[in-house]
Amino acid sequence: MNRITTLLIAFCAxxxxxxxxxxxxxxxxxxxxxxxLWLVWDSWRMRQFDQQLRNAQAGLPLQESQGSWGLLTQRxxxxxxxxxxxxxxSDQRLQDFLSAIQASPNGVLLLDAQTRIEWSNQTxxxxxxxxxxxDVLQHITNLVRAPEFSEYLQAGDYSHDVVFETASSTAQxxxxxxxxxxxxxxxxxxxxxxxxxxxxxxxxxxxxxAQRRDxxxxxxxxxxxxxxxxxxxxETLQNLPxxxxxxxxYLSLMQEQSQRMQSLVSDLLTLSRLEASPAPSYExxxxxxQLMSQLERDARAMMQVxxxxxxxxxxxxxxxxxxxxxxxxxxxxxxxxSSNLVQNALRYTPPGGAVEVSLRLLPDDRVEFAVQDTGxxxxxxxxxxxxxxxxxxxxxxxxxxxxxxxxxxxxKHVVQRHGGELRISSELGxxxxxxxxxxxxxxLMTELRLAA
Ligand code: ADP
Numbered sequence: 001m002n003r004i005t006t007l008l009i010a011f012c013a014x015x016x017x018x019x020x021x022x023x024x025x026x027x028x029x030x031x032x033x034x035x036x037l038w039l040v041w042d043s044w045r046m047r048q049f050d051q052q053l054r055n056a057q058a059g060l061p062l063q064e065s066q067g068s069w070g071l072l073t074q075r076x077x078x079x080x081x082x083x084x085x086x087x088x089x090s091d092q093r094l095q096d097f098l099s100a101i102q103a104s105p106n107g108v109l110l111l112d113a114q115t116r117i118e119w120s121n122q123t124x125x126x127x128x129x130x131x132x133x134x135d136v137l138q139h140i141t142n143l144v145r146a147p148e149f150s151e152y153l154q155a156g157d158y159s160h161d162v163v164f165e166t167a168s169s170t171a172q173x174x175x176x177x178x179x180x181x182x183x184x185x186x187x188x189x190x191x192x193x194x195x196x197x198x199x200x201x202x203x204x205x206x207x208x209x210a211q212r213r214d215x216x217x218x219x220x221x222x223x224x225x226x227x228x229x230x231x232x233x234x235e236t237l238q239n240l241p242x243x244x245x246x247x248x249x250y251l252s253l254m255q256e257q258s259q260r261m262q263s264l265v266s267d268l269l270t271l272s273r274l275e276a277s278p279a280p281s282y283e284x285x286x287x288x289x290q291l292m293s294q295l296e297r298d299a300r301a302m303m304q305v306x307x308x309x310x311x312x313x314x315x316x317x318x319x320x321x322x323x324x325x326x327x328x329x330x331x332x333x334x335x336x337x338s339s340n341l342v343q344n345a346l347r348y349t350p351p352g353g354a355v356e357v358s359l360r361l362l363p364d365d366r367v368e369f370a371v372q373d374t375g376x377x378x379x380x381x382x383x384x385x386x387x388x389x390x391x392x393x394x395x396x397x398x399x400x401x402x403x404x405x406x407x408x409x410x411x412k413h414v415v416q417r418h419g420g421e422l423r424i425s426s427e428l429g430x431x432x433x434x435x436x437x438x439x440x441x442x443x444l445m446t447e448l449r450l451a452a
Contacts (some may be wrong), residue, residue, distance in 0.1 A: 003068065032106030035353040045069045056080060107199030113187065114193065115140050115153065126178055127199045129166060140197070140233060147180065158182060158195075160284055163202065178201045211389075218390040222264055226257035233257075260402065268405040270336070271389070284442065285333035288359055288367075292320045294335060295357060297343050312352035319358040324446040326365065327438060329418045337414040340407045341371040341434045347401040349375035349431070359403070366420075367443050370435035378426040387412040411436070 014034025019027035041067050049069050052062050053076065062077045064070065098119070101108045107124030109117055117130075123130040130143045146164035178200045185194035233254045236242075242250070271342035280329050296318050307313040327334055344356040353374040360368055378386070378393055385391045390405040392398040398405060408422075413438040415422045426432035 006068070007035060007038065015085045050072060079200070087401060088234045107197075109140070109197040109199070109342065111140055111181075111195040111197055112194040118141075120195075122195070124199055127166070127175065127201055144179075152179075153181070168309050173203070175201055176206055192256040211375040215389055218259060218405075219268065222390065223261060226260045229257045230254055243417035260404075262400075263402065264404045264406075267404045267410065270410055271406060271413065274333070274410065279417055279419075280333065281329035282328045282441070283423065284331055286334055288327060289323050291327070291335060291338060292318055292357070292359060295339055295342050298339055299346060299355075299357075302343060302346055305349050306346060306426040312350075313353040314346055314349060314351055317356045319356065321358070322359045322367075325361065325367070326444040326446055328442045328444055329438070330414075333417070334412045337436070338369055338371075341369075341436075344407060344434070345371045345373040345375065345432075347403065348397070349373040353431075361443070362437065365443060367438045367440075368435055370433060372431065372433045374431040375434055377428040377430050378424075380426075380429050383424055385428060387422065
């Protein structure tokens with residue numbers, strides 16, 4: 001029933017009884033009284049409805065009522081339910097969206113128009129060393145103090161990223177971060193007002209890029225040097241009349257240089273093979289007795305060349321406390337890594353010095369292979385860099401003894417591929433110890449040992 005009809009009914013309810021009892025004039029007054037009463041009652045219902053709406057605002061449920069106001073209440077209740085449902089859905093969508101950003105490997109921050117933090121994912125907080133909850137509404141420039149970042153923010157050109165260092169006092173090596181801002185969202189005037197900030201840790205990326213550049217430069221340099229020497233000799237042989245003795249001396253020097261290039265290329269190929277191939281299987285076995293005897297044979301052969309008469313000889317000692325043990329992995333790689341350490345010990349220990357090679361089973365069933373020498377030793381500042389490609393403490397000494405600067409790099413790769421660890425300790429003037437361990441799952445006791 002619409003409100004006009006109700007109004008007419010109210011009029012008739014006052015008018016009809018009055019016309020029956022009194023005059024027409026009184027009947028009109030009766031009708032108007034009916035309308036008045038209806039209006040009073042209706043405004044009371046409206047107040048009640050208004051109160052209900054206020055209650056609903058406060059979270060109380062809407063009560064059932066009759067009539068047109070009841071109908072309105074029902075409609076409002078329905079609309080409220082609908083909007084609550086929509087609110088829940090968009091809230092859920094927002095939560096899903098935020099969890100997706102939370103899972104992002106990059107840092108994501110939302111900044112308001114005044115560049116205050118509105119929200120940050122955990123990665124962003126970690127990278128910028130801020131607290132995702134505590135630092136909400138803090139100005140980003142109060143927390144990221146790098147001048148490069150402040151300049152970038154002020155310049156307002158966000159078409160590229162900015163790279164800066166974190167000012168962490170705890171980190172030994174500060175992180176290098178790349179951040180880029182993107183404008184989004186709009187205010188009432190329709191202007192883009194908010195900022196999305198994406199942050200990435202590019203420390204490893206930059207390091208890898210620098211290493212790649214160094215590597216290319218090093219390889220070129222290492223190859224160019226013997227090539228220059230070789231071409232010089234070829235020119236001499238072509239242009240100068242040489243006697244037989246000079247000729248043969250030049251030829252042997254040329255052979256030395258080509259040998260050097262061969263070793264370099266062979267080590268480079270070994271390294272690239274190690275990097276490209278999958279981890280060694282657990283199928284192949286290398287008995288430690290075989291490893292140690294092969295190493296000893298090679299070392300003695302090397303000593304025959306190195307230890308010239310009258311210059312003293314190396315004292316070589318092999319100690320293997322466990323014989324009945326097999327190493328599981330790539331035997332060529334394991335032999336090459338251990339032989340590299342023995343050769344280095346002999347090369348960097350003058351004749352008369354001692355080299356001790358040992359292999360033992362550790363209490364936690366790992367195996368340790370160690371080479372200890374009484375050579376010149378290495379200053380502490382060089383130790384962390386020894387396994388870098390082409391890193392040498394004494395460049396000319398390494399070259400003289402036929403080194404490529406890649407040996408320890410190969411050793412480290414082999415050991416890591418087998419799940420082991422390479423440890424280097426040294427004292428200047430006293431000697432060095434190079435040792436690697438292999439995990440227990442790369443060690444197999446042979447039956448003889450188990451039976452014992
Ligand atoms: P290289 O072919 O030059 O020997 P490596 O990678 O095997 O290259 O070794 C890197 C550097 O580590 C060497 O140039 C040398 O300076 C140092 N080094 C390696 N082993 C020893 C050792 N036993 N004693 C002293 N210095 C060593």
